Amino acid sequence: MTTRVWNLLTFCLVLVASSAQAAERPNVILFLVDDMGWMDSSVYGSEYYETPNMERLAKQSMLFTDAYALPLCSPTRASILTGQYSSRHGVTSASGHQPPRPENVSRYPEKASPQQKLIYANSKNYLDLKYDTLSEVLHDAGYRTAHIGKWHLGLTPEYWPDKHGFDVAFHAQPSPGPPSYFSPYGVHTEGQPSGKHHMGTITDGPDGEYMTDRLTDEAIAFIEGNQKQPFFLNFWQYGVHGPWGHKEEYTARYANKKDPRGEQRNPIMASMLQSIDESLGRLLERLDQLELTANTLFIFYSDNGGNFHSNTPGSKQMTNIKPGHPKWDFVQDWKKWAGDEPPTNNAPLREGKGRIYEGGQRVPLMVRWPGHVQPGSTSDAVVGPIDLYPTILQATHIEPPRGHIIDGESLLPVLEQSGDLQREAYFTWFPHLIPAVSVRQGDWKLIRRFEPHREYPEVRELYNLKKDIGETKNLAKTHPDKVAELDTLIDQFIADTGALTPKPNPAYKPGPQVTSLSPTHGLVARSCKLEEADGLLNVTGTGRNPFLGTAQVKMEGPLECTVTIRAPQGGEGKIQWKTAGQLQFPETGQQVAYNVQPSEDWQTVTIPVPVEGMSGTTRLYLPAENSTIELKSIQFTNKQGSQKRWDFTQLDSASN
Structure with missing residues (x-):
């Protein structure tokens, strides 16, 4: 003033x-x-x-x-x-x-977890007078x-x-x-x-x-x-x-x-x-x-x-809410009218509120x-x-x-x-949740993350929004010159506006805290239970259609899934997916079946997965409804060489 x-x-x-x-x-x-x-x-x-x-x-x-x-x-x-x-x-x-x-307190926290590589500045909590x-x-x-x-x-x-x-x-x-x-x-x-x-x-x-x-x-x-x-x-x-x-x-x-x-x-x-x-x-x-x-x-x-995220099954708004809880009436009302739906769906835009993709900021x-x-x-x-x-x-x-x-x-x-x-360009600074900054220049948009995230491993994502408004095809690897050009603009923006960039965490210990993550990290079991034994992963069905779900297969399709499995009774499984711009699994389509032969021997099953665009959430249904099967590994790859692999033979060492 x-x-x-x-x-x-x-x-x-x-x-x-x-x-x-x-x-x-x-x-x-x-x-x-x-x-x-x-x-x-x-x-x-x-x-x-x-x-x-x-x-x-x-x-x-x-x-x-x-x-x-x-x-x-x-x-x-x-x-x-x-x-x-x-x-x-x-x-x-x-x-x-x-x-x-x-006012005189630094916006950077004094300390952070040893598992956290970077320290991010806090937001101001008020509009300065x-x-x-x-x-x-x-x-x-x-x-x-x-x-x-x-x-x-x-x-x-x-x-x-x-x-x-x-x-x-x-x-x-x-x-x-x-x-x-x-x-x-x-x-x-x-x-x-x-x-x-x-x-x-x-x-x-x-x-x-x-x-x-x-x-x-x-x-x-x-x-x-x-x-x-x-x-x-x-x-x-x-x-x-x-x-x-x-x-x-x-x-x-x-x-x-x-x-x-x-x-x-x-x-x-x-x-x-x-x-x-x-x-x-x-x-x-x-x-x-x-x-x-x-x-x-x-x-x-x-x-x-x-x-695009609130009030869905498993979200904090809907978990552990029992009669007598202050939110009980709200939960019942939401389920009555909206069922398991989030508030809205931003398709064809990708994701929504709280994310730096178009669904979050357009x-x-x-x-x-x-x-x-x-x-x-x-x-x-x-x-x-x-x-x-x-x-x-x-x-x-x-x-x-x-x-x-x-x-x-x-x-x-x-x-x-x-x-x-x-x-020359327009910028979005958002160092929270999944921290990133983006720049929009003409039809091009570059997302720069400060570090890899378990669900978003790529630290540079480049999209041509005129051709791909849903941000499904990351062009960073095929257009390195454009990435470099837009990266330079981001550097200038950070310097000009005095942005508080994340700084190294002096307490960071990249050893046991990182490598001790279980090889099952990122897999969510549904209608089945997982047991780690003898360097293998045992999957036992507890209901109909058991599957392992993950949001960590973030790559452009088409994909190929390779499963190393032992299933004495054999049976049929399937892979189902939704792409990055979808909030729900389609009622039909976007799934492919596979068969596992009955055998006491280990089998390597390769399944073509015809994903169009960027994969989002993936479900691997297993032939374990009335039995127990064993897994050595699951791997997804694409033609560009991207890979996501779970190696369960590491289970013994991970638990030691």
């Missing part, structure tokens, strides 16, 4: 010199949806979700096909308000609900400002929205999700914010009132009360984030609906998206009624890719500004949250604050179809 006095003086001079220009300044509304994936609307191609108001907005807007966010929410939100990459402002993970760390946020700059230029909805940029009051330039703030902390989707919301005005004690300015409504509707009421009330002056409405909906509260009358509409694409099938998500769509429709309608549409820059956006973006944006237009410009700050300042005729670094570019040349963006 060091430049705010200067900005205020500048604004006063401008106001005196040109009150007409001030009167022409547009209102600004940013409608941000939480966890809405690129494919989570009919606008972008879903044939399951119903979003007629988003369709209406698309016809009046420019739709961006290649818009990005960060893979998690807080970094995106901080980048919106600062115009900076997350590596510069320091909010790199969804940590805005955690207690703030002291030193930044000239978008809301402060607009406020100081005479705009009436409001934040309504999810914040997730600071747990304690000193970092709440009112400290960042918002005149009106309607929110609750902590805020990964709402305190409740239904009133009473249970938000307090005193005490210390925690998971069991939400604090903030959200007040209860009538019993059963839905949070999405209430936030819309508050947003409309702010517009109605400030229609005679320029305003900035930062409308950040909680939907469609967990805890996935939904209107059952809506959910029932989708319970038996079939997706013609065969990808999306969660009626709870469909219900929540319908509520978000209705919220959008109400806001657009009120702007029309108040005759504010023509002078309002309206931005519709999402904070990260769709959630999101919907629509911008409407009558007289400046051609209705129904489309752009494939590569854009992101860092661009909203300079775009809004240029649209509102406000000079950027002195001394505040802006990484983004104004989108006005693209929106007005008068020019292109000037940057």
Whole structure:
């Protein structure tokens, strides 16, 4: 906030010199949806979700096909308000609900496990007050400002929205999700914010009132009360984030609906998206009624890719939940409506929220500004949250604050179809979960991991997104010059933004901690039990269709599987797979059978596996339903020479 006095003086001079220009300044509304994936609307191609108001907005807007966010929410939100990459402002993970760390404490942990080769810096847990946020700059230029909805940029009051330039703030902390989707919301005005004690300015409504509707009421009330002056409405909906509260009358509409694409099938998500769509429709309608549409820059956006992992069997949300547990009712409700489905499916994009693949960071973006944006237009410009700050300042005729670094570019040349963006590349910094950084230049995308991961062993992944939007064919080995070129850009980005790269762990011991991993590591047994004996792996069936599953066979197909097996009774097995962009195993196809002859001798069985694209999760079904078979090894290879092998003859040495 060091430049705010200067900005205020500048604004006063401008106001005196040109009150007409001030009167022409547009209102600004940013409608941000939480966890809405690129494919989570009919606008972008879903044939399951119903979003007629988003369709209406698309016809009046420019739709961006290649818009990005960060893979998690807080970094995106901080980048919106600062115009900076997350590596510069320091909010790199969804940590805005955690207690703030002291300013003078290093973000690097003091120590790490001896099994951990690198030490990664922690994310900042709040948006630093030193930044000239978008809301402060607009406020100081005479705009009436409001934040309504999810914040997730600071747990304690000193970092709440009112400290960042918002005149009106309607929110609750902590805020990964709402305190409740239904009133009473249970938000307090005193005490210390925690998971069991939400604090903030959200007040209860009538019993059963839905949070999405209430936030819309508050947003409309702010517009109605400030229609005679320029305003900035930062409308950040909680939907469609967990805890996935939904209107059952809506959910029932989708319970038996079939997706013609065969990808999306969660009626709870469909219900929540319908509520978000209705919220959008109400806001657009009120702007029309108040005759504010023509002078309002309206931005519709999402904070990260769709959630593709929560609430599935084996996930932490669904494990060890018994009657009497606080989440028991939620689990029963989810199973009733959604079964084993995750919240959404981002196909054809790969993976989703929390991942650096397209499913985690490519999101919907629509911008409407009558007289400046051609209705129904489309752009494939590569854009992101860092661009909203300079775009809004240029649209509102406000000079950027002195001394505040802006990484983004104004989108006005693209929106007005008068020019292109000037940057060479766009970057995503995400040193968490599966730590990586990515760069997008034209159709090319390079992912650089800081170290191999058990599920993602390649530290460089190169994709041509125009030809392979699902990121199934890693071209790094066949295009080394392009990898080197993009790697250089990443190095420059890291140096320019001051990114805190991982550093060596002085306590790292690569000996016993690494080599003692069991040779069965990465294999998950289902309907069978495993026993290590005499340098072999015994597999005994405990139910129907026993198999070993793994997510560690990450290579381009087609594959070949070689199994060294002894099966006295013989029998039939099969291999089933899903590719990197698929969340579920297809009901038909993508499986191949094999036979094992009855014999007391060891056999080597080779099975062609006709995977198309990048393999994801693989299941090796074994002829052990009513017997015990023995395994010496399992190996997967492809034509490029990649290999994944389990050698069970090491079992004796691994246990010593």
